[in-house]
Amino acid sequence: MKIILGVILYIVAAPLVGGILAGIDRVLSAKLQSRVGPPLLQPFYDVLKLFEKRTMIVNRFQNAYAWCHVIFMAMTGAFFFEGGDILLAVFALTLAGIFLILGAYSSNSPYSYLGAERELVLMLAYEPMVILTMVGMYMVAQSFSFMEIAASQRPIILYLPGVFLGFLYILPMKLRKSPFDISSSHHAHQELVRGLTSDFSGSMLALIEIAHWYETTLLLGLVYLFFSFNPVVGVCAAFGTYFLGILVDNSYARLKWELAFTSAWGIALVLGGGNLAILYFIAGG
Amino acid sequence: MEIVLFLFIAPVLAAVIQPAIRTIRSRSIAAVGSAIVISGGVIALFFLDIKESPAFFTAHSNAVNMAVLAGEILLSVYVVITGLKHKRYLAVLLMLAQIAIILGLELFYGDRLSAAHNLFLDRFSIIMAFIIGIIGSLIMVYACGYMKDFHTQHPEVRDRSSFFFIVCYLFLASMFVLVFANNLVWLHFCWELTTLASFLLIGYADTDEAVNNAFTALTMNLLGGLAFAGGIAYLCVAHGIVELDRLLAMNKYSVVLPVVLLSLAGITKSAQLPFSGWLLGAMVAPTPSSALLHSSTMVKAGVYLLLRLSPLLAHTLTGSMVTLVGGASFLVASLIAVSQRNAKWVLAYSTVANLGLIVACAGIGSAGTLWAGIFLILFHAVAKSLLFQSVGTVEHRLHSRDIEDMDNLINRMPRVTAMMVVGISGMFLAPFGMLISKWAALKAFIDIDSMLGLVLIVLLSYGSAATLFFWTKWMGKIISMKNKKIESGNMDAAVSRQELSSESIHAVLTVVLCLAFPLISQLLVEPYVSRISGIDYGIARGNYVIMGIMVSMLIALPVIIIRLQRHAQFVMSDGYTSGHTVSSDRHYIGSLGIDRKISMKNIYMKEYFGEKKIFAAGTAAGILFIIAMVAGALI
Known part of the structure; x- marks a missing residue:
C-alpha cells in the first residue's frame, strides 16, 4: 500500500518539481543574460498551451513513440520508488530514451534524423558512466x-x-544542456529548429516536455543518492548541481559531438573506472 | 533415453530422404514435417524427462564405438584428400595429427576408452535441445523458400540444394548427440562433424572466396579439434577417464592441462579472438547456413562446452584467461560493429560479441554467471536466427545487404520490418531477454568481488553502449517512414510463405520467451545452476514482476495508443525540410524552384571504430591471453 502511494506521489509530484526547476532555469538564465525573462510558472503555461494547439503529425506511429517515451520515463521513476533494482531502472530509462529517438527517426525529416543520430551519439557517450555510477x-x-x-x-x-x-560531467548530456546540447537545444537564440523534436508539435511536444521534467527529477534524485547520509545536504547538493548546470549552460559554447564523445568516454574510464579500482583495491587490501 | 535417440534419428531421416525430393513443394512439406516431428521430440523431452534429470545412460555398444572410430577415419580421409586437392597443407597436417592421436589412443589404450555412461541428459541439455531442435528445424523451413530465390538470383552457383539440406540436417543430428554425449570421444567426433558440416556449408557457392573462407574455418576449427583430442588423450592416459561427468568431478588443480586444451577448443569453435576470422568469413555462405552457424549450432557448441567446464574454470588462471578472451572479444566486436554498414557483418560481429560475454561468464564460473551464460545462449539463438532470416529476406528483395539501402523499409516491407524490429529489440532492449541476461551478468561480475570483475564491468559498460548505438541506428533506419499517402509498392507479397512463417514463429518466440522467462528460470536454469554450484540460486522475485510489467507494456502500449487515436483528428504534414516539401520522400523545392533530393546516412564513426586497427589490437590481446593460459598450465 505504502509502495502504491509512493508511486502515485512520484507520478504526480515529479513533473511538478521538474517543471518548477525548468521555470527556475528560465528565470535565472534570463537574469544571467540581463533579460526580463518569463515568470516562474512559464513552463506549465507553455505545456498547457501546447495541449491547446493543433497537433501536426507526419505519421501516426509518432504519437505511439511519444506516449511510450513519457510513460516509460514515468515508470522508471516509479521503479525507483517501488524499491526496485537501480540497474534495471537505468535500463528502463534507456528504453524511454530510445523511444524518443525512434520517434524522431520515424518522421523521416532530415532535421529530426540528424537530431536522432546526435542524441544516439550522446547516449553512446554517457552510457558507460551511468552504468559505472x-x-x-x-x-x-x-x-x-x-x-x-x-x-x-x-x-x-x-x-x-x-x-x-x-x-x-555527463549530466548536461542527459538534460540536453550546453555544452552538450547537440541533439536539441532550448536556447531560442541558437536555433529555431530543435533537432530531435523538429517534427513533434502540439500535444505530442507537450508530452515530451513532461517526460523531460520527469527525467530532470529522476537525475537529481540520483545526485541526491550520493549525499543521502544527510537529507538536508542531499537536497542542497541536488539543487546546487542543477544551478551549476544552469551556470555552465549559460557560459559555455556547444562542443562538437566528437569531443563530447571522446571526453565522456575518457572521463568515465579515468574518473569512474579509476575510482572503482581504488575501491576494489582498498576492499581487497 | 528413447527420446534422445529419437532426436538423433529424426534429422538423420530428414537428411536421408532429401535425394528423393524433386520439387520445392515436396521439400517444404518435408521440412515442415521434420520441424513438427523434431520440435515434438524436444517438447516430449521436456515434459517426460525433466523429472529424472540428470540422468545417465549406458548405451554401451561396441558397434557404436566402432562406428565412431570408422567415422573419424572417414572424416579425416575426406579432409586430407580435399586439403591436398586445394593445397591446404596446414589443414591436412592438423587433421593427420588429430587422427594419429585418436588412433594411438585406440591402439594402446583401447581398454580405457569404454565409458560407463555414454549419454546423459540434464536441464542444460534440454535447453540446448530446444535451441537445436526448434530453431534449427525452423531455419530449414525458411531455407526452402530462401534457396529457391538464391538460385534464381545467383545463376552462376550450381544448384546443390539437396546436398545443402542433407548437410544441414546431419549438422542438427550431430549437434543433438553433442549436447547429450557424456563420452568425450563421442563428443569429439560430433565436434569434428560440425566442423566438417560448416566447412561444406561455407564452401557451398564454390567461388574462390567461398573455398578460401571455408578452409579458414576448417583450419581454425581443426586446431581446436586437435586441442580437444589432446585433452582427451591426456585425460585417458593420466587419469583413465573419458567421461564428461567424471572429468567434472575431478579436483580442478589435477586436470589443468586437459581443461586448457578443451577450453582452447571451445574458444576456437565459438569464434573468440584471435579465432574470430572464420565466423566473419562464413558470411559468404547462403543465409540459412549463417543462421544455423550463428544461432543454433556450431558456435553454440563452443560456448556449451565452456559452460560445462565452468566449474573447473572458476578461480583458476585458466578461467581468468578464458574470461579475458571473452571480455576482449565482447568489447572489440561491439566497437567494430558500430563501423559496419553491411547488415550481415553487423550481425556477425554482434554474434562474436555476445559469445564473448558467454565465454567470459563461463570463465568466471560462479552461479550467477552460469545462469546468465545459459540465458544468453537461449535468447541469442532466437533473436539472432530471426535477424539473419529477415536480413536474408530483405536482401533478396532489395538486392543489397547494405543497411543504408534499407531506408524506409517499413513502407516497402512492413511485415518483414516488424520482424526485424522484434529481432533487434530482442538483441539489446530492456526488458527483452538479451538485456536481462546482460543485467544478470553485470550483477554476477560485481558479486565476484575481484579486480577481474571490475575489468569485466568496465568492458561490459563500454561494449553495451556501443551495442545500444549500432542497433538503434539500424532500427531507426528501417522505421523511418514516408507519408502513407504515397504508397511505394508493398514487397512483402513477394516473400515466400516458408520464410514469413519461420520468421513469424521466431518473432512470437522472442516475445513469449521473455514472458515465460521466470518459468524457464525456475524449471530449468535455477535447478541446474543450484546443482552445479551447490548453492541455492535464484533471482529476486520482485525483478520478475518488473520485467513482466515492462514486457506486457511494451507489447500492449503501442497497440493501445494507436487504437485509441484511431479516430483522433490530427493534421497530417510532411517531415520538416526547412523549405517547401514536395513529398515525404525527402524531396523539397530549393532555390530557383528546383526539386532537390535529401539523403540521410547513419554515423559510422570509422575514425574511432575502424575495423582494421581495433581488430588487430583485439587479436593481439587474444593471442596474449591464450599464451598466458597455456603457459600457466605448462608451468
Whole structure:
C-alpha cells in the first residue's frame, strides 16, 4: 500500500518539481543574460498551451513513440520508488530514451534524423558512466535498491568522488544542456529548429516536455543518492548541481559531438573506472 | 533415453530422404514435417524427462564405438584428400595429427576408452535441445523458400540444394548427440562433424572466396579439434577417464592441462579472438547456413562446452584467461560493429560479441554467471536466427545487404520490418531477454568481488553502449517512414510463405520467451545452476514482476495508443525540410524552384571504430591471453 502511494506521489509530484526547476532555469538564465525573462510558472503555461494547439503529425506511429517515451520515463521513476533494482531502472530509462529517438527517426525529416543520430551519439557517450555510477553505488551501499541506498548511513560521496565528478560531467548530456546540447537545444537564440523534436508539435511536444521534467527529477534524485547520509545536504547538493548546470549552460559554447564523445568516454574510464579500482583495491587490501 | 535417440534419428531421416525430393513443394512439406516431428521430440523431452534429470545412460555398444572410430577415419580421409586437392597443407597436417592421436589412443589404450555412461541428459541439455531442435528445424523451413530465390538470383552457383539440406540436417543430428554425449570421444567426433558440416556449408557457392573462407574455418576449427583430442588423450592416459561427468568431478588443480586444451577448443569453435576470422568469413555462405552457424549450432557448441567446464574454470588462471578472451572479444566486436554498414557483418560481429560475454561468464564460473551464460545462449539463438532470416529476406528483395539501402523499409516491407524490429529489440532492449541476461551478468561480475570483475564491468559498460548505438541506428533506419499517402509498392507479397512463417514463429518466440522467462528460470536454469554450484540460486522475485510489467507494456502500449487515436483528428504534414516539401520522400523545392533530393546516412564513426586497427589490437590481446593460459598450465 505504502509502495502504491509512493508511486502515485512520484507520478504526480515529479513533473511538478521538474517543471518548477525548468521555470527556475528560465528565470535565472534570463537574469544571467540581463533579460526580463518569463515568470516562474512559464513552463506549465507553455505545456498547457501546447495541449491547446493543433497537433501536426507526419505519421501516426509518432504519437505511439511519444506516449511510450513519457510513460516509460514515468515508470522508471516509479521503479525507483517501488524499491526496485537501480540497474534495471537505468535500463528502463534507456528504453524511454530510445523511444524518443525512434520517434524522431520515424518522421523521416532530415532535421529530426540528424537530431536522432546526435542524441544516439550522446547516449553512446554517457552510457558507460551511468552504468559505472550504478555499480559504484552498489559497491558502497551493498544494495541495488534505491530505497536501501537512500537509507544507507554511509556518505557515498566520500567513497565515490571520482564517480560523482564523472556523473556531473555527463549530466548536461542527459538534460540536453550546453555544452552538450547537440541533439536539441532550448536556447531560442541558437536555433529555431530543435533537432530531435523538429517534427513533434502540439500535444505530442507537450508530452515530451513532461517526460523531460520527469527525467530532470529522476537525475537529481540520483545526485541526491550520493549525499543521502544527510537529507538536508542531499537536497542542497541536488539543487546546487542543477544551478551549476544552469551556470555552465549559460557560459559555455556547444562542443562538437566528437569531443563530447571522446571526453565522456575518457572521463568515465579515468574518473569512474579509476575510482572503482581504488575501491576494489582498498576492499581487497 | 528413447527420446534422445529419437532426436538423433529424426534429422538423420530428414537428411536421408532429401535425394528423393524433386520439387520445392515436396521439400517444404518435408521440412515442415521434420520441424513438427523434431520440435515434438524436444517438447516430449521436456515434459517426460525433466523429472529424472540428470540422468545417465549406458548405451554401451561396441558397434557404436566402432562406428565412431570408422567415422573419424572417414572424416579425416575426406579432409586430407580435399586439403591436398586445394593445397591446404596446414589443414591436412592438423587433421593427420588429430587422427594419429585418436588412433594411438585406440591402439594402446583401447581398454580405457569404454565409458560407463555414454549419454546423459540434464536441464542444460534440454535447453540446448530446444535451441537445436526448434530453431534449427525452423531455419530449414525458411531455407526452402530462401534457396529457391538464391538460385534464381545467383545463376552462376550450381544448384546443390539437396546436398545443402542433407548437410544441414546431419549438422542438427550431430549437434543433438553433442549436447547429450557424456563420452568425450563421442563428443569429439560430433565436434569434428560440425566442423566438417560448416566447412561444406561455407564452401557451398564454390567461388574462390567461398573455398578460401571455408578452409579458414576448417583450419581454425581443426586446431581446436586437435586441442580437444589432446585433452582427451591426456585425460585417458593420466587419469583413465573419458567421461564428461567424471572429468567434472575431478579436483580442478589435477586436470589443468586437459581443461586448457578443451577450453582452447571451445574458444576456437565459438569464434573468440584471435579465432574470430572464420565466423566473419562464413558470411559468404547462403543465409540459412549463417543462421544455423550463428544461432543454433556450431558456435553454440563452443560456448556449451565452456559452460560445462565452468566449474573447473572458476578461480583458476585458466578461467581468468578464458574470461579475458571473452571480455576482449565482447568489447572489440561491439566497437567494430558500430563501423559496419553491411547488415550481415553487423550481425556477425554482434554474434562474436555476445559469445564473448558467454565465454567470459563461463570463465568466471560462479552461479550467477552460469545462469546468465545459459540465458544468453537461449535468447541469442532466437533473436539472432530471426535477424539473419529477415536480413536474408530483405536482401533478396532489395538486392543489397547494405543497411543504408534499407531506408524506409517499413513502407516497402512492413511485415518483414516488424520482424526485424522484434529481432533487434530482442538483441539489446530492456526488458527483452538479451538485456536481462546482460543485467544478470553485470550483477554476477560485481558479486565476484575481484579486480577481474571490475575489468569485466568496465568492458561490459563500454561494449553495451556501443551495442545500444549500432542497433538503434539500424532500427531507426528501417522505421523511418514516408507519408502513407504515397504508397511505394508493398514487397512483402513477394516473400515466400516458408520464410514469413519461420520468421513469424521466431518473432512470437522472442516475445513469449521473455514472458515465460521466470518459468524457464525456475524449471530449468535455477535447478541446474543450484546443482552445479551447490548453492541455492535464484533471482529476486520482485525483478520478475518488473520485467513482466515492462514486457506486457511494451507489447500492449503501442497497440493501445494507436487504437485509441484511431479516430483522433490530427493534421497530417510532411517531415520538416526547412523549405517547401514536395513529398515525404525527402524531396523539397530549393532555390530557383528546383526539386532537390535529401539523403540521410547513419554515423559510422570509422575514425574511432575502424575495423582494421581495433581488430588487430583485439587479436593481439587474444593471442596474449591464450599464451598466458597455456603457459600457466605448462608451468
